[in-house]
Amino acid sequence: MLGHLEVNPIMTPRSAPAAIEAQGLEKTYGASVRALDGVSFTVPRGTIFGLLGPNGAGKSTTVKILTTLSRPDAGSASVAGVNVLKHPSEVRRVIGCVAQKNGVDLEASARENLALQGRLYGMHGTDTRRRVDELLARFELSRDADRPARTFSGGMLRKLGVALGLVHRPAVLFLDEPTTGLDPVARSDVWAEIRRLAREDGVSVLLTTHYLDEADHFVDRLAIIDAGRVVTEGTPDHLKSELRGDAIHVALDAESSLDAGRQALSRLNGRLRDLSIEGTTLHARVDDGPSAVPNVLALLDGAGARVRTVTVSRPSLDDVYLKHTGRTFGAAARSSCNPRTSPRAICERCGASRCTW
Amino acid sequence: MQLTQPLIWLLLFGQLFKNVAQLPGFGGASYIDYLAPGVLVMNTLFSNGWSGTAYIVDMERGVLDRFLVAPARRSSFLIGQLAYWAVLTIIQSIILIGIALLVGARFAGGAVSLLALIAGAVLLGLSMASFSNALALRLRQQETVIAANVMLVLPLCFLSSTFLPTTLMPEWIQTVARYNPVNWAVEIGRQTLDAGVDWGIVLSRLGWLAALAALLGWLAVRSFRAYQRSV
Ligand SMILES: Nc1ncnc2c1ncn2[C@@H]1O[C@H](COP(=O)(O)OP(=O)(O)O)[C@@H](O)[C@H]1O
Numbered sequence: 001m002l003g004h005l006e007v008n009p010i011m012t013p014r015s016a017p018a019a020i021e022a023q024g025l026e027k028t029y030g031a032s033v034r035a036l037d038g039v040s041f042t043v044p045r046g047t048i049f050g051l052l053g054p055n056g057a058g059k060s061t062t063v064k065i066l067t068t069l070s071r072p073d074a075g076s077a078s079v080a081g082v083n084v085l086k087h088p089s090e091v092r093r094v095i096g097c098v099a100q101k102n103g104v105d106l107e108a109s110a111r112e113n114l115a116l117q118g119r120l121y122g123m124h125g126t127d128t129r130r131r132v133d134e135l136l137a138r139f140e141l142s143r144d145a146d147r148p149a150r151t152f153s154g155g156m157l158r159k160l161g162v163a164l165g166l167v168h169r170p171a172v173l174f175l176d177e178p179t180t181g182l183d184p185v186a187r188s189d190v191w192a193e194i195r196r197l198a199r200e201d202g203v204s205v206l207l208t209t210h211y212l213d214e215a216d217h218f219v220d221r222l223a224i225i226d227a228g229r230v231v232t233e234g235t236p237d238h239l240k241s242e243l244r245g246d247a248i249h250v251a252l253d254a255e256s257s258l259d260a261g262r263q264a265l266s267r268l269n270g271r272l273r274d275l276s277i278e279g280t281t282l283h284a285r286v287d288d289g290p291s292a293v294p295n296v297l298a299l300l301d302g303a304g305a306r307v308r309t310v311t312v313s314r315p316s317l318d319d320v321y322l323k324h325t326g327r328t329f330g331a332a333a334r335s336s337c338n339p340r341t342s343p344r345a346i347c348e349r350c351g352a353s354r355c356t357w
Numbered sequence: 358m359q360l361t362q363p364l365i366w367l368l369l370f371g372q373l374f375k376n377v378a379q380l381p382g383f384g385g386a387s388y389i390d391y392l393a394p395g396v397l398v399m400n401t402l403f404s405n406g407w408s409g410t411a412y413i414v415d416m417e418r419g420v421l422d423r424f425l426v427a428p429a430r431r432s433s434f435l436i437g438q439l440a441y442w443a444v445l446t447i448i449q450s451i452i453l454i455g456i457a458l459l460v461g462a463r464f465a466g467g468a469v470s471l472l473a474l475i476a477g478a479v480l481l482g483l484s485m486a487s488f489s490n491a492l493a494l495r496l497r498q499q500e501t502v503i504a505a506n507v508m509l510v511l512p513l514c515f516l517s518s519t520f521l522p523t524t525l526m527p528e529w530i531q532t533v534a535r536y537n538p539v540n541w542a543v544e545i546g547r548q549t550l551d552a553g554v555d556w557g558i559v560l561s562r563l564g565w566l567a568a569l570a571a572l573l574g575w576l577a578v579r580s581f582r583a584y585q586r587s588v
Pocket residue numbers: 029030033034035053054055056057058059060061062587588
């Protein structure tokens with residue numbers, strides 16, 4: 001179960017409903033693909049909330065359900081206080097949605113895309129024109145507004161995608177992997193714009209990401225989602241502070257006996273916590289990392305385990321993920337995104353143009 | 358240019374089969390006269406058969422999903438898209454009739470019979486577009502939709518009086534042609550050639566084409582719902 005252990009940093013008046021409330025969402029595709037297995041979380045108003053998880057975790061499915069595109073098999077959800085299942089058309093009016101697939105019509109120009117979007121939301125001529133110009137300027141697309149979108153770079157397309165989600169001034173904005181596949185400059189552009197939306201315009205934002213650093217530095221709160229379940233939820237700092245002490249990672253020589261190493265370290269039981277093995281690497285937590293290293297090395301040496309590298313680090317979100325799922329984020333990503341099953345230049349599963357897995 | 362293909366059919370076949378029209382069954386019309394309505398119908402099928410490909414592009418790029426999370430009415434997407442194809446069919450038909458007139462075709466049946474031909478073409482085109490949409494929404498493969506278009510249109514045209522009067526065909530083809538919607542539209546077209554228009558044929562064929570368009574439209578709506586459920 002999720003514990004709301006901390007005090008909510010953003011004061012919400014009791015009467016104002018949360019921006020998003022998801023309760024026990026379940027979804028199975030076909031006969032056996034269990035995409036969501038009971039997803040629950042709450043997004044306070046005016047915050048940037050991140051759903052962090054490896055590919056296939058169920059992020060897009062969650063977004064599709066919350067934006068009324070798809071229906072859950074079980075569970076309930078509300079957005080801006082409106083029940084998603086009972087009043088989908090009311091929800092559609094207050095949300096903006098930028099799907100993972102962006103949704104830009106490449107044959108039309110940026111201006112045409114935006115104008116049609118305004119019409120879809122029932123906006124009128126002059127109002128739409130003013131809003132379109134405003135958004136084009138805001139996303140620095142004014143100069144290219146009348147070119148076909150197929151001539152745009154990846155970063156420009158993503159900005160146009162976000163602009164499309166904003167035409168009707170939504171109160172809650174959903175962004176499915178808004179920065180995946182972007183170069184660092186375009187990424188920080190998109191970040192800056194999203195932050196401005198939340199801080200200046202008071203838009204509540206839910207975004208999904210499979211970048212740990214993005215979740216760590218950019219969101220106010222996050223939920224880590226894995227295999228269709230939310231494994232933990234909170235502010236990045238809070239989640240990390242729950243892990244007492246430092247992370248220590250010991251990579252052993254391939255031939256060394258892992259079991260011997262593990263057994264040797266279990267003698268440090270009082271000091272080492274959360275001991276786990278992944279491949280030929282031992283992960284553990286320890287209170288004063290640097291001072292524990294000599295002890296650890298001595299014990300492993302005594303057990304005949306040959307150490308290749310030792311790393312000590314302050315707690316990171318990767319460690320949070322490891323604690324809750326028993327594997328590192330990188331390993332989860334590798335297992336879900338296999339170059340043999342996705343050999344294309346653009347990875348089918350993660351959509352990145354340079355999938356490194 | 359989208360009209361290149363029907364132009365080639367019209368001019369090439371018009372020359373190639375020039376003398377065929379002296380056979381009994383053509384009623385003394387020149388072959389260009391005979392061919393023009395058939396080429397118009399065939400062109401309608403070919404262009405409306407592309408309809409589904411737009412859905413596939415929109416599905417792949419997430420455009421369809423973007424429309425679906427907007428508060429606009431669901432039916433307006435389907436109807437709006439079909440309206441586009443109807444308008445395109447009308448414009449192309451008018452141009453083709455104009456070209457046929459230029460190369461010597463004479464439509465003795467008059468303006469109202471030509472309007473009936475265009476109406477028939479629109480209904481047949483909507484049927485084809487709906488069929489193409491249904492295929493696209495179910496199978497989601499560009500190749501399949503294009504292949505279905507090519508594999509369907511030519512046989513359906515050859516199994517009708519598009520190129521030759523059915524009286525010159527083997528009996529089994531005559532039977533097939535009777536139930537072939539392409540032939541219904543071409544039969545309306547035939548009526549434009551002669552001063553003595555048989556309005557019974559025109560109206561009945563229009564009725565059957567309308568029923569077909571409704572049936573295939575319903576199939577496309579069901580496929581649209583199936584897509585929504587699978588997202
Ligand atoms: N429309 C769909 N049809 C069938 N399976 C799907 C569909 N969408 C997602 N899935 C499956 O559900 C699981 C979760 O997918 P998704 O929500 O897209 O994950 P994420 O966005 O976190 O990468 C995956 O196993 C995926 O293959």
